Structures are given as C-alpha cells and as structure tokens.
Amino acid sequence: MKAVIGWEGRLNNFFLKSLDLSKHTRPNAEGQDIGVADQQLLKSLEKAKADVDNALCDSFNTSAVMRILSDLVTKVNSAEKLADETVLSLARWVTRIVTIFGLDPEGDLTNSEPIGSAVDHDAISKLADEATLATPTSIDTSAPYSQVLQEFRKIVKDLASGKAPARIYLFCLRDVHLWNLVIYLEDRNSPLPALVRLLDRSLIEARAEQESLAIAKAKAKLEQKAKEAEKERELRERAKIDPAAMFKTSEYKE
DSSP states (O other): OHHHHHHHHHHHHHHHHHHHHHHTOOTTGGGOOOOHHHHHHHHHHHHHHHHHHHHHHTTOOHHHHHHHHHHHHHHHHHOOSOOHHHHHHHHHHHHHHHHHTTSSTTOOTTOSOOOSOOOOHHHHHHHHHHOOOOOOTTSOOSHHHHHHHHHHHHHHHHHHHTTOOGGGGGOOSIIIIIHHTTEEEEOOSTTSOOEEEEOOHHHHHHHHHHHHHHHHHHHHHHHHHHHHHHHHHHHHHHHTSOTTTTTOOSSOOO
16 A cells, blocks of 8 residues: 555656646747757656556556556656656656546546646535435434534635645544544445444454554654664764773773
C-alpha cells in the first residue's frame, strides 16, 4: 500500500504541475527552442512507449508499466529548463495510459489533450446538498447524527468552492465523529453504498491494537532520536579535548 500511495502521489503531483503549466504557458511556448534536455526526454518518451507496449504484450505486466511511468515522471522532475510543450507532451501520454488502466473512469480516449483526471467541483457540491442520513432502524436518527451530516456537508462544500485537489475529497468523518457515536461504515463494492452498522467488540479491539502499535512505534522513534542526539553530544564533547592531552592517563604520560 505504501508503494501504491507513493506512486499515486508522484503522478498526481506531476499532473498538478503540468495542469498549472498548461494554464500559464510562457509566451511563444510553441516557438521555444528544443534543448538537449528536451531531446533526451523526448527520446525517453519514445522508449517508454515501446517499453509499455512490450510490457502489456507480456501477459499485461501492469507492475512493469507502473515502474515505466514512475521512472519517466522522475526524469521530468529532475530535468531543468524544459520547453513547456515537452512537459505537456509527456503529461498527455501518461494521462492516456492511466486512463486506459481505468484510473480515470471518466477519461475520454478519443481526446488526446486532457492532462490528469478532472474533478467536477460543482457536481461534488451538489452531491453534498443531496446527502441524507442513512442509519439502521435501531439507531435514533436525532441531533448527534444530523450534526455530523451537517458538518460533513459543510466541509465538502467548502472544499468544492475552493477547487480543492481530488485527493482532499477523501476526507471522511467516520474515523472520529461517527466512531464516537458508535457507528461504523463498512465499504462495499459499487454501486452498493457503505453498510452502516454498530461498532462491535472486535472492531473496537482491532482499532485499539492499531493505536497501541502506532503509539509504541512513535515512542521507539523518539527514543532512537534521543539516543542519536546523545551520541552526537558525546562526539562533540570528545572533540573539545586537546589532542595533546587525549591519551594521557596514569599509565601513559608524555
């Protein structure tokens, strides 16, 4: 999961920068000189296209394609003084591949211009307005639950009005507010909505164990940091000793 999250974050950052570049393209961008870095990157793009084709022909080797895309984005990030169109060309191709992979279900493969995945902020805001309370019949749908819904609705609408990046919409109140109301949302495959259920002992114990492990890990990290700081302090103190006196003891004098 850490590898997947890192991969997704790397591509999302690349798309955000590319989208910003497309909106603020420098004057005479189409007439910019193609430098050595651009030529090397365009060659890398052609090689990546061939490598992706070979990987997909090899029993749909998806992981290999992910590595190819990641390596290509890394090369873009490390290159300097690139022409705008060079970056945008790579961004469009990477967008096409992730769309083929289904990572942008709304993507249009007949259009070669899009960069990244689009977020319909107006639609998200409307969905927030239409959100209703869905709770088991055994639960009193009174003030606490309505308050959580109103808070969630407000957060989503504020994010939508601020044109927040897509990943911010993953924000959810279930791990705090609903948990405190003894409610658990269990994700199910689309188009089924999340299953609303009461917390049971196993869920509470599992979360307590996770929190305990997280606390222990944080404590161990702090202890390790303290040890390293003490070691550094000792080295600094030893460095203050006059070399002429460093080895003088009761056994070894001048």
